[in-house]
Amino acid sequence: MGTVTKPLTILVVDDTPADVTQLEAVARRLGHELIVASDGIEAIRKYRSTSPDLVFMDITLPGMDGIEAARQMRALPCERWVPIVFFAAPDSMAGILRGLEAGGDDYLVKPADLQVIRAKINAYARALALQDESRRYARELAAWRDDAEEQSQLGQYIIGRLLDSAGLRDPMVQWLNTPAQSFSGDLVCASRGPGDILYVMLADAAGHGLSAALTALPLTQVFHGMVAKGFPIHTIAEELNGKLKAFLPIDRFVAASLVALDTRNQTIEIWNGGNPDVLFINDQGEVAMRWPSRHPPLGILPPALFSGATEVVNYQNSGEMVLFSDGIIEAENPDGQRLNMSGLEALLAQAPKDGRLRAIETGVARQLAGRLEHDDLSAIVVKVPIERRHTLRTNQAAATASDPHTSEWRMDLSWGPEELRTMDVVPALLGFMGQIKGLQSHQGQLFLILAELFNNALDHGVLGLDSRTKNQEGGFERYLEEREGHLNDLRDGRIDMAFHLHPHDGRTVLDIQIRDSGRGFDWAAFLNASDEDQGLYLAHGRGIRLVRNLCDELAYGDNGNVVFARYAL
Amino acid sequence: MLITEKIDDNTARLSLDGRFDFHSHRDFRSAYDAVLARPEIHQIAIDFGRVDYLDSSALGMLLLLREKAEAGNKKVKLTNLTGSVKQVLEIANFGKLFTIE
Numbered sequence: 001m002g003t004v005t006k007p008l009t010i011l012v013v014d015d016t017p018a019d020v021t022q023l024e025a026v027a028r029r030l031g032h033e034l035i036v037a038s039d040g041i042e043a044i045r046k047y048r049s050t051s052p053d054l055v056f057m058d059i060t061l062p063g064m065d066g067i068e069a070a071r072q073m074r075a076l077p078c079e080r081w082v083p084i085v086f087f088a089a090p091d092s093m094a095g096i097l098r099g100l101e102a103g104g105d106d107y108l109v110k111p112a113d114l115q116v117i118r119a120k121i122n123a124y125a126r127a128l129a130l131q132d133e134s135r136r137y138a139r140e141l142a143a144w145r146d147d148a149e150e151q152s153q154l155g156q157y158i159i160g161r162l163l164d165s166a167g168l169r170d171p172m173v174q175w176l177n178t179p180a181q182s183f184s185g186d187l188v189c190a191s192r193g194p195g196d197i198l199y200v201m202l203a204d205a206a207g208h209g210l211s212a213a214l215t216a217l218p219l220t221q222v223f224h225g226m227v228a229k230g231f232p233i234h235t236i237a238e239e240l241n242g243k244l245k246a247f248l249p250i251d252r253f254v255a256a257s258l259v260a261l262d263t264r265n266q267t268i269e270i271w272n273g274g275n276p277d278v279l280f281i282n283d284q285g286e287v288a289m290r291w292p293s294r295h296p297p298l299g300i301l302p303p304a305l306f307s308g309a310t311e312v313v314n315y316q317n318s319g320e321m322v323l324f325s326d327g328i329i330e331a332e333n334p335d336g337q338r339l340n341m342s343g344l345e346a347l348l349a350q351a352p353k354d355g356r357l358r359a360i361e362t363g364v365a366r367q368l369a370g371r372l373e374h375d376d377l378s379a380i381v382v383k384v385p386i387e388r389r390h391t392l393r394t395n396q397a398a399a400t401a402s403d404p405h406t407s408e409w410r411m412d413l414s415w416g417p418e419e420l421r422t423m424d425v426v427p428a429l430l431g432f433m434g435q436i437k438g439l440q441s442h443q444g445q446l447f448l449i450l451a452e453l454f455n456n457a458l459d460h461g462v463l464g465l466d467s468r469t470k471n472q473e474g475g476f477e478r479y480l481e482e483r484e485g486h487l488n489d490l491r492d493g494r495i496d497m498a499f500h501l502h503p504h505d506g507r508t509v510l511d512i513q514i515r516d517s518g519r520g521f522d523w524a525a526f527l528n529a530s531d532e533d534q535g536l537y538l539a540h541g542r543g544i545r546l547v548r549n550l551c552d553e554l555a556y557g558d559n560g561n562v563v564f565a566r567y568a569l
Numbered sequence: 570m571l572i573t574e575k576i577d578d579n580t581a582r583l584s585l586d587g588r589f590d591f592h593s594h595r596d597f598r599s600a601y602d603a604v605l606a607r608p609e610i611h612q613i614a615i616d617f618g619r620v621d622y623l624d625s626s627a628l629g630m631l632l633l634l635r636e637k638a639e640a641g642n643k644k645v646k647l648t649n650l651t652g653s654v655k656q657v658l659e660i661a662n663f664g665k666l667f668t669i670e
Contacts, residue, residue: 206625207591250636251629255661274661296662300632326660 005125006132008032011052013043013069014087015061019110023056026117032125040064040072047073054124055084057104059095067095067102074103081131083124087112152182152210159183159213162220167191172198172261172385174357177378185212186325186378187254189220191227194430194447196264199227199236200380203256203298204275204325208376215252218243219298229434230427230447233258234308237271237298241306244299255297257323263387264546267476268321269312273297276326276341280384281356282319285349289313314476320356321382322348327375328360331367339367357381407438411499417490420458426451429497438501438508438569445550445567446510452543453514453563454495459483461518461561462493493517508569509552513562520559570620572600579611586619589654591626601634605641613638614670618649623657635666646670 010027014020015038024034035050037043039061047055055073057066064072070084086099086107096107108120167190168175175188185205193199201223205215219240226236237258244254255274262269272278274297280289291311324344331339344360351359360379415425430447433439439446459465463486469479493516500511548554553566570587581604589597604610613634617623631647638645648670650658663669 206629251626251633253625253629253632255625276660293660293662296665300666 005122005129008053008121008125008128009035009050010121011035011037011043011047011050011055013037013040013055013061013066014058015039016058019058019087022112022114023117026114027121030118030121030125032121038062040066040069043069044072048076053082053128054121055082056087056108057084057099058087059089059092059099067098067104070099070104071102080135081128083127085120085124155210155213156182159217162217163187163189165189165191165220165224167199167224170198172383173200173380174382175378175380176357176361178373178376179208180327180373180376181209183208183210183213184376184378185209185216186327186376187216187219188378188380189223190380190382191224193227193260194230194444195262195451196444197230198261198263198382199223199233200259200261200321200323200382201256202275202323202325202378202380203254204327204376204378205254206252206297212376215244215248215299216254218247219254219256226427229431230451231424232427233260233269233271233310235424235427237273237308237310238303238306241298241301241308242303245302245306248299253297253299255293255326257291257293259321259323259382261321261382261384263385265314265543266316266386267312267314268384269310271295271308271310276324276329279322279345279348280315280319281322281348282317283353285351285353287345287348288317288319289315312477312480314470315384316386318386319384320353321384322356322360322379323382324360324379325376327373327377328364328379330375331364331373331377333367334369334371339364343367408502409500413497413499415495415497417493420462420493420495421487421490425495426454436501439510442567442569448543449512449547449550449565449567452547453512453565454497456543457495457514457516457518457561457563460521461516462495463487463490464518504566510567510569512565512567515558515562518561520561523556523560570596572596574600574604576604576610579609580614581607581610581612582614582616584616584619588622589617589620589627589630590622590624593627594630597630598633601637605637605643610643612644612646614646614648616649617647617654618651620654621652623654628657628661628663631663631667644668 010032012020012023012034020036027034035046035052037046041064043057057070059066061069066086073084083105084103086096086104087110088096088099088107090109099107106120108116167173168188170190170192173190175190177184177186177188185208187201187203189201191199201219203216203219205212222240222243223236226239240256257270257272257275257278259278260269268280270278270291272291272293273295274293278291279287282288294309295307329339329341329344344363347359347363348356357379364377415423419425426447429450430443433446434443460467463483465479465483465486467479469475469482496515498513502509547565550567551565552568553564555564556562557564570585570589570593573584575582575584583600583604601613604613635645646668647658647663650669658664658669
């Protein structure tokens with residue numbers, strides 16, 4: 001027996017000196033300590049003051065008898081088991097029974113044999129040692145659980161803070177994220193980029209609980225940081241993948257879908273790696289478009305093999321985007337039947353227009369029928385409006401004529417084919433301008449102006465694309481295809497940009513000039529065309545019209561391959 | 570999950586039977602470690618014909634196998650994919666990572 005016994009404190013309650021002496025001799029030889037009481041009252045007093053490990057109790061005692069004393073001992077509050085062994089007369093079966101009923105554990109018949117006494121004491125010493133051991137384990141376990149509980153609470157607090165963002169309170173976004181355990185391995189993120197583009201991400205880390213939550217955690221900061229700088233989705237996906245690949249062990253990965261909704265240009269751009277289909281539900285509740293997973297999840301492929309290739313559509317009708325994790329469609333009813341994509345689509349079709357998230361929530365709850373989900377559940381519903389506006393939702397930059405900057409600076413940049421092919425030029429510029437104090441509050445406006453003018457210079461100037469393609473049936477997709485092809489084949493071509501911040505007429509203005517190496521276009525006809533000329537307006541003019549609204553001046557020069565914009569701070 | 574092994578020339582076929590999830594971790598690893606250790610084996614075929622469920626940790630185990638097999642210059646092939654197993658592997662685009670038959 002491996003249990004280590006320790007010296008016991010034994011309380012002997014007996015008014016017969018000979019019996020006490022006999023027991024004392026055996027106990028002391030075994031290394032235990034003996035405390036003696038000669039009646040019930042004294043027994044209880046000593047029991048309380050010495051906390052013995054084991055009690056030998058005579059039944060017949062003067063005053064309070066042993067049975068009553070045992071009963072009172074058992075009534076005392078106690079966290080451990082203190083065995084009580086009765087001394088009984090050989091003919092007193094009734095006494096033995098009463099003693100055991102009163103809380104006794106065992107009995108010895110008087111006069112007890114020395115060997116038997118020794119064996120009993122040894123047996124109880126072993127049992128008590130086992131009790132000590134299990135009490136120690138229980139204490140350790142409780143301490144461990146308290147510690148785990150505390151860490152879990154702290155973890156939930158910190159992760160909750162890291163995951164929260166103002167974007168999740170965007171009026172166009174509704175979401176849910178219900179963990180299977182205290183931590184969710186699903187992640188929902190929403191954020192507005194410069195120029196008002198709404199980015200959302202739904203990520204689902206392999207597994208669940210804390211390890212899955214930790215797996216997905218690196219994504220949030222990267223997502224928000226890159227969205228704020230106006231990076232396109234493919235670059236964000238590449239960066240997220242690179243981060244996870246660097247941080248995660250081989251068998252961990254994160255399925256993710258990323259959506260950028262540009263309501264001004266009525267485009268939806270999507271990257272889906274490993275998540276169920278992303279859906280576009282029209283106002284009639286039908287699935288009008290779906291984007292299945294086209295890529296392996298994030299964190300598996302090395303950067304050289306990873307593809308951030310997105311799908312872009314130009315939508316013509318309002319509706320809602322629905323993103324969700326596989327836990328939603330894999331929710332099982334008590335018969336093991338899954339909700340499935342068809343079940344989810346039926347829920348969405350029946351739901352009122354503004355109640356689709358709620359419909360998913362209640363539908364999944366009905367499917368689970370009160371049982372706990374065994375996977376994390378998350379969903380995002382994004383309103384996709386049709387709005388014909390040509391101004392920014394964010395505040396127009398207030399004229400700051402009363403507080404002109406006195407500083408002046410210039411910056412000239414020139415981009416060749418290699419840079420034009422591989423760099424995100426506008427976010428890079430914006431990142432730089434974000435460092436300049438006076439320009440910080442104008443980031444949204446500057447993004448729109450730069451993105452529009454730069455993309456025009458690249459698409460129509462350097463790449464020679466005709467934006468009228470976009471107006472034809474399926475033209476938007478063909479336009480993007482052509483653009484990608486031309487960009488990949490780009491061997492020469494150049495875009496020069498000049499920035500000049502200076503005081504002008506008592507105000508501070510930023511002059512932007514962009515020159516491309518393309519053939520130019522008939523800018524006079526374009527600028528003179530009426531707003532009602534919808535064909536031209538839709539083809540090209542929407543962005544330019546916005547730039548004209550934002551700028552004090554907008555002028556083309558040469559063949560139309562130079563554009564000048566003056567933006568007042 | 571039950572795993573049976575069959576060697577055919579230089580191909581080891583591991584046939585899986587049952588739920589392939591995080592409980593299968595130890596069994597699956599010891600099964601593929603055993604065949605990866607054999608120099609005459611050039612290819613490992615995982616047969617999913619009798620797998621009725623596959624979760625994300627099973628996908629993780631396949632990625633581990635792929636990593637180890639590549640390190641030993643061996644190929645991994647996924648075969649007999651049907652129903653929900655096929656669907657899970659398709660959504661994860663594992664066809665871009667493994668040979669699928």
